[in-house]
Amino acid sequence: MQVPKELMYTDEHEWIKVDGERAVIGITDYAQHNLGDIVFVEVPELHAQVASGDAIAVVESVKAVSSIYTPVGGTIVEINDALEESPELLNQEPYEQFIAIIEMDDPSDLDDLMTPEEYEKFCQAQG
């Protein structure tokens, strides 16, 4: 299981890359592996205002429906349309494919995120 060192993580298995005022959000290798073959992505609404903890997208595998939650509040400034046509990209390259880019209202939302080391332990504990 890959856990890139330059990212931060949530306990819902999203990864976050901070780029100035912007947070890039995706799903982790652990998440895609556990979901199995991903067959549908409902992408977020561009320009939507979201609060920390909101469900912003839905990822469906053959067997499961899973919501994607944003750990940061703000405005969705970019979405990844390619996932509508090719949802399997999330299985193939989970860290290359983002779900949303959010312009953060309050960067202190990032304080609760896990480091790669913490996230790795968290996953191990989940089995």
Add this chain to the structure above:
Amino acid sequence: MKESLKRTPLYEMHQEHQGKMIDFGGWELPVQYTGIIQEHHLVRTKAGLFDVSHMGEIQVTGEEAEAFIRYLLTNDVTKLKDQQVQYTFMCYPDGGVVDDLLVYRYSPQHYLLVVNASNVDKDYQWILSHAPEGIKVTDVSDQYAQIAVQGPQAQEILQTISDIDLSTIRFFWFKPRVLLAGIECMVSRTGYTGEDGFEIYLPGDKAVQLWKKILAAGGDNIAPAGLGARDTLRLEAKLPLYGQELGPDITPLEVGLDMFVKLDSGDFIGREALRQQKENKPARLLVEFEMIGRGIPRSHYEVHKNGENIGYVTSGLHSPTLGKTIGLALVQSQWSEPGQELDIMIRSKPVKARVTQGAFYKRSKK
């Protein structure tokens, strides 16, 4: 995983193939090995190997076994010859379904009923409670492992380890004593995938040995397939699943399976209710549909028409073979015509779907 889960005789094989184990109605079984879609395609193009040992087997014997089974089930068992198999329903007096099952006739005095794993105890009690004197009902589920080999190459692969010509077993027939890799098995040409294939019944302590022999015989043309692929394959072929398309509150007529309900050849439990329903036409019917809008219909999503709730989705999926998103729904019968547009409520939003007919997967017959 809970301690109390039951394991099949093939558990060690699932470990060896790194199956992703889940709790399936109290059984610890693999939902997938390499991936559901990959396993699905392998069954459609070559062959897949399934552990279906969790299925239940109930033996019914006795001088009057045939008459008893006719009374117990909706299809006409008296039409069967020895070594023939029949798909049928066991119904409650109100026409709701106790279970859907396969009947294997060894002789008019000896039948084997193959039932859904989650229903074994309920079925056994139900059958026992109706059995007259002289009929012996035995739950023999623990005596059998069951392996399904499904796919266009199933026969070719099994033939290399079989002592008989497998082409002599026709669709929905069986042979009680076939030697596969030297192991005595009961083999039927049946399955739950929409492909050609066989279901093999054998003693549990021989299951691992046979499993390995079949994989070796098939080489690259066969691989284990899990419950996930079993579900996508059966749904794509429009085969009903108990608990979704069938249940105590759903009759066989509502899901359009009238051909397995023989109202005019002897009495059976549920006959009166089903006859009335047939005369009055069911108020709701199972429809096939194809998504027009984007989204995946899931079991129990509501179906709306003109803003009114008219039914619910029983099963749905993005079909790996057909490349489109399809489903089955039980809806008020006035909306069941092919071409009808319906709304599937996905996360509280209506998404357009169209009622279809014959749009599901059918294998091309040789």
